[in-house]
Amino acid sequence: MNTRTTGGEGVILIVDDNATNLGVLFDYLKNATFRVLVAQHGKAALELLQEARPDLILLDVLMPEMDGFETCKHLKENPATRDIPVIFMTALTETVDKVRGFELGAVDYVTKPLQHEEVLARVNTHLTLGRLKQHLIRKNEELAAVNRNLAHLVQEKTRQLVQQEKTATxxxxxxxxxxxxxxxxxxxxxxxxxxxxxxxxxxxxxxxxxxxxxxxxxxxxxxxxxxxxxxxxxxxxxxxxxxxxxxxxQSADAKPVNLNSLLKQEFDFLNADPQFKHKTEKELQLDERLPELPLVYSDIAQVVENLINNALDAMWQSENRRLGVRTRQDSSHVYIDISDTGSGIPPDKLEAIFDPFFTTKPPKGEENEGEPTGTGLGLHTCLELLKPFRGEIRVESEVGKGSTFTVVLPKEVHKG
Ligand SMILES: Nc1ncnc2c1ncn2[C@@H]1O[C@H](COP(=O)(O)OP(=O)(O)OP(=O)(O)O)[C@@H](O)[C@H]1O
Ligand SMILES: [Mg+2]
CATH class of the missing domain: 1.10.287 (Helix Hairpins)
Structure with a gap:
């Protein structure tokens, strides 16, 4: 008989202590184009399964030492092998044994002496079922992931809406x-x-x-x-x-703003203040190739003034007062750095300084001689002013050394 039996793809493990049975079944399934692994007893099967991952196991019930039931129990207890379908091969015809096999998690059984066509039909059925099951599990996992993603998106969107509504209110x-x-x-x-x-x-x-x-x-x-x-x-x-x-x-119209001229003007303005002119060393370092950006001039001027005022305030007790203002750019953003040699900000305060009413300065009328006063609205106002232009503020600071506040403005601004 040399006809090639129709089988399919897949790896099948046969576990049988009877070498003759094993050999015949091996040849038959191999001929049906399956890849076939063999083990001659339960322990050998479990060892082999530490390395191999067959798609189906044909398991003899009667074997010395560890019988098929015992082997099956081990297989079902191990998460790595739990999902491999097991078909029992049994010479026993008593109902109780078949039931025990199903109870232990087998998907089917075949009776000895084996009808090879029947074995093949059952093997094919369970391989297909197994593949469908795996496919379903994968689809389910994908769906669960999409679901989680959606839930997260909805949650985030809701949070944003609530926040926007709160801010507007x-x-x-x-x-x-x-x-x-x-x-x-x-x-x-x-x-x-x-x-x-x-x-x-x-x-x-x-x-x-x-x-x-x-x-x-x-x-x-x-x-x-x-x-x-x-x-x-x-x-x-x-x-x-x-x-x-x-x-x-109340949104004002954005017009192209030359940030370099804006900063020069701010410096001229500050120079008119004798305190600043004489006691503060200043450095203006401008990138002459800075592009103009569509901004509201007065808003950006306000941001720069607030930051410069903070820098000057931070230096009121400093020995060496140095104010640095610099413009620079990369392919996507324009940056304005405003640095001082003032008190610096402790790391645990770096976030709080943007909160409305957060201040370390006394209110007007309660200050010592020369001490700057504040309301704690300056930085919060800056952030609000920058929002329509998708601008942000970054801070680097070291206590006792000074701080650098950087205004970051995207070159592509979509007013929103
Ligand atoms: N350059 C800086 N160096 C050190 N600390 C700073 C600097 N800029 C801001 N801070 C800290 O952040 C706090 C909040 O600053 P913000 O500009 O919001 O308010 P303020 O300057 O205290 O008051 P206002 O600006 O309303 O008059 C300041 O009180 C100060 O503690
Ligand atoms: Mg301020």
Missing amino acids: IGRMIQGIVHNMKTPLAVIANSNLVITKKIEKLSAGLSSTPEPEIAELLNSIAQDSALVEKAHGQIMQIVNNLMLKSRMD
Whole structure:
């Protein structure tokens, strides 16, 4: 008989202690174009399976030492071999043994003496089933991955939307609050001025040596009035910063801006301040081939001013004050570096400095001689101003040495 039996692709492991059976089945399956591995007992099969990964196992039930059931149990316990379909070969016809085989995880059985065509048919069926199962598992994994990805995307998008909505709501709230505060603030300032004037008038009308109680009372009113003026000043500083922020929400038209000229102008402006001119060494290093970028001039000027002010503030107690401003570019971005030899920023504060109202400076009126004051809105405002141009700010800083703030602007700007 030399007809080639139809088989297929795949590796089959035959486990049988009977060398004759093994040989006949080996030849038959080999002839059916399968790759065939053999083992003569359960232990040998398990050893072989540490290296090989057959697509199907034909397992004899009756074997010395470790029988087929025992071998099957081991196979199903090991995650590496658990999914390989097992077909039992059994001479036993009692129902109980067949049931035991299925209970142990076998997919099928064939009875001895073997009908080779039957073996082939069953082998082919289970190989196909096995492949379909693997295919399904892979598809399922792919689907699960797509699902995870989708879930992540939805979550991220939702977070962005909530954040945008929050920012917009806060912006509207701030505008409303600032608007409502302006009139009462003006009233406070005016009334306080009137009170001061009235005290002056009263003092002038009194005799040169007024009653001590009256003198004391007038004095204390004057002190209270000074306190009110100071508090008013603090509130106005915050209000002005907030108004700047809400002004930003009204989008202005972007026009090509020459950042080098903008920086030169800022330096000329600073040079007019004698404090800066005489006490601060400055270095302006401009890339003359810097392209013009579509920006809102006043917004970028505001960003640069805020950063330069911070740099100067950071150096108020420094021995050597050096302010460096530099422009540079690469293929995709333009950079403005503003560096100082000031106090520097501790690493754990590097993120917080961009939070609104984060400041290490005292409010106006509470500063020591020459000490800079702040509201903590400067850097936050910078980020908001840069947002429409997809700009960002990077910081490098070393405590006691100084800091470099870098404005990063993409060359391709899509205003959004
Ligand atoms: N160049 C710098 N060197 C050291 N610290 C800095 C520098 N720039 C900013 N900081 C730190 O970041 C904080 C926040 O800066 P930001 O400009 O937002 O507010 P501010 O300068 O304190 O107040 P405002 O700018 O509103 O008047 C500052 O108080 C300071 O501690
Ligand atoms: Mg500032």
